[in-house]
Amino acid sequence: MDVKDSIIYYVGPSPAKPGKVIGSAGPTTSYRMDPYAPRLLDIGLKGMIGKGLRSKEVIESMKKNKAVYFAAIGGAAALMGKAIKKAEVIAYEDLGSEAVRRLEVEDLPLVVVIDSEGNNLYEMGQKEYLESVND
Numbered sequence: 001m002d003v004k005d006s007i008i009y010y011v012g013p014s015p016a017k018p019g020k021v022i023g024s025a026g027p028t029t030s031y032r033m034d035p036y037a038p039r040l041l042d043i044g045l046k047g048m049i050g051k052g053l054r055s056k057e058v059i060e061s062m063k064k065n066k067a068v069y070f071a072a073i074g075g076a077a078a079l080m081g082k083a084i085k086k087a088e089v090i091a092y093e094d095l096g097s098e099a100v101r102r103l104e105v106e107d108l109p110l111v112v113v114i115d116s117e118g119n120n121l122y123e124m125g126q127k128e129y130l131e132s133v134n135d
Helices: 037-042 056-065 077-082 093-098 121-133
Strands: 007-009 047-050 068-072 084-091 100-105 110-114
Touching: 037 056, 056 068, 077 084, 110 121
Parallel strands: 007 047, 047 068
Antiparallel strands: 068 110, 084 100
16 A cells, blocks of 8 residues: 555445445544654645544654645534545555545535644634634
């Protein structure tokens, strides 16, 4: 599996219903992958999709490698699953929902939360909120 120029979606989908490509596919918490993300970014990964904060090491590696982090909508797993048009298990099939899949998506609702320059919407949003309540 070559991750160069790819995007990883941290997801453990539910089983597909008959006639469907995949089941519900909501994001999982990304920080659990933080120990591995800098190495993946160094070998060419261009983005990650998940939910939640990322470590300073991951953000620095994103800046170094010009990568982005997208937030997927938590709680909207059924909607996310509908955006997946094709799913193919490419590794670790025995792990079921944790298997590695190649996904083809269309209109996947995402927000860039941390860009390739390290601008972090989580931090910016908190700062703006605190400034507004202190005014």
